[in-house]
Amino acid sequence: MDSFSFLTTTDDARIAYRLDGGDDKPTIVLSNSIGTTLRMWDGQISALTRHYRVLRYDARGHGASSVPAGPYPLARLGHDVLELMNALDLERAHFLGLSLGGIVGQWLGVHAPDRIDRLVLSNTAPWLGPATRWDAPIAAVLQADDMMATAETFLRNWFPKQMLEATDPLVDKFRAMLVTTNRHGLAGSWGAVQEADMRGLLVRIVRPTLVIAGEHDTVTAASYSVQMAQAIPGARLLVLPAVHLSNIEFPERFNDEVVRFLRAPT
Incomplete structure (x- = not known):
């Protein structure tokens, strides 16, 4: 599983990526949330590779990618995707992003x-409050002795109580991702969230778009998804009874809905 290829970007970051599926199929790019790696999409690969070649990557500051000095401008995260596509001779691709990956997707759509081709924005938001609200979390993660407390906070925001109390192996998998995330990568990525305000730009997204919300999401509330679906011309809204990681809590429904949307007639 942990075999990667690498791209060196124009600003000398090293981005780890992986391709699954036949190269005779259209490509979909998957973009992860803060604090995770491309392995957050493991549960989607079997379903997606039936129809698509899947390009996953570790966002800068995460996983096997390098950790440049932050903060990471949102435009830079968008250009990481475009440079990956250029290196792989992908003129166009579908894009699925969750949380920060969904903010990157909004930037690409604009x-x-x-x-x-088609855009799936899952458990994300165009804006997450005044920039100053991120100053304290960024300072705290940079000053902490390790990532343990940060990891537990993230997990409480990502999973329902019953999964946390049952010592679910999926929770353990994400805990391992979080505690091994470089704090500077996390803080740098929060910088992109801190600057992001796509609210006035969503109307410029012209690609077919599916917005997926978690009914119980406390990170990117479902109300943000409703606003996005109303602002993006022709967008479709799907609300799942999930917290923040809809693809993990309800993988079969998530996969079915994504594939149905991507394969629907234009």
């Missing part, structure tokens, strides 16, 4: 619509 600024690079000619590179995107």
